[in-house]
Amino acid sequence: MCRLLVSRSPNELHTFSESGTLLELKLSWEHEAILRGERPLKQILEDQQIPPARIPSVHLPPGIDRGSDGVRMALTHHNRGAITSFVHEQLDVLPEARLVVHPPRKFDHHDQLELIASLSTDFERTFAIENLPDRSDWHSLASIAFFAYAGREHDRLSGLGLTIDTAHLPPLKTDPVDSGLVGAGVERLESRLTEAGLSIPSEFLEDIECRLSKLTAVLPPGYTTTDLQQTPFGPAVVSLVLASDRVSEIHLNDPMTDEIPVLEGHDRRPLFGTILDLAKANDIDIVLEPHGVDDRELISYVSHLETLLKEGGC
Secondary structure (H helix, E strand, O other): OOOEEEEEOHHHHHHHOOOOOEEEEEOOHHHHHHHOOOOOHHHHHHHHOOOHHHOOEEEOOOOOOOOOOOOOOOOOOOOHHHHHHHHHHHHHHOOOOEEEEOOOOOOOHHHHHHHHHHHHHHHOOOEEEEOOOOOOOOOOHHHHHHHHHHHHHOHHHOOEEEEEEOOOOOOOOOOHHHHOOOOOOHHHHHHHHHHOOOOOOHHHHHHHHHHHOOHHHHOOOOOOHHHHHHOOOHHHHHHHHHHHHHEEEEEOOOOOOOOOOOOOOHHHOOOHHHHHHHHHHOOOEEEEOOOOOOHHHHHHHHHHHHHHHHHOOO
8 A cells, every 4th residue: 555654853743643644764964862862752752742653664864974972873784783772672662664775885795695685684674775866876767677577586685675766766767768877877787786796697688678667657657768868757767667566665755846846737747646546556655855844834735645656646
């Protein structure tokens, strides 16, 4: 089932204390005491009057350099202890919650796959890796498709989900049906896999071709795959066609502004409705990440979007 979540920091959860809206707990470096286990998450939920069942997702901060004493949370072997401690010390109160983490910008693909596999066992819960907003080993459509394929094909990676931020995707340079993932990062992916002693499986390329062949079917009348290059949500549509069965959640941000999308006049953001349709068809959670939005305005926005999701009137 596709669910709508609103991303809120620990001190903002109370905004929705009187509603049934689901929430993603978004942690930043301002919340280091929580990340270290020094401030109990259970107490925070009680103070904010939010039942644990209302929080199906917990979003860790990216792994920026915090100095020698800072807690780092990017998905690396070095940070494994800090992430694992947080899960075991703080997330008992949220036993069903998905953990959203950020990858490092560059990594050895063999080591990263092994780390994901081992953490799947350690966490005993789904965790989702979010695509990064700039050039990295987890930015291109090819990389998203590769990790979706790996999670699909290998039992040890079955706990891996993906988080797609619709504002963090690179623009399409070519028609994806005509070119596959040429120009969409497959060359860099192949180079990085080679450096790690791996290669691109032929089955992966065949899988991409098969999935892209279905792209036309999800587009609304009057749209062609060529139009995806000129449409802000075009890359998001392609990413979901490539990886929808492995995507746990979409961070629904306007690709032009990195803010929550305007709900009126969808013709200004073509394919917005297609994103919602793909999320519903594949039981993908939709997460809003509002910035500087008045509480009353935000509650109204959420209500409107919930109506659109129920009615399909996008």
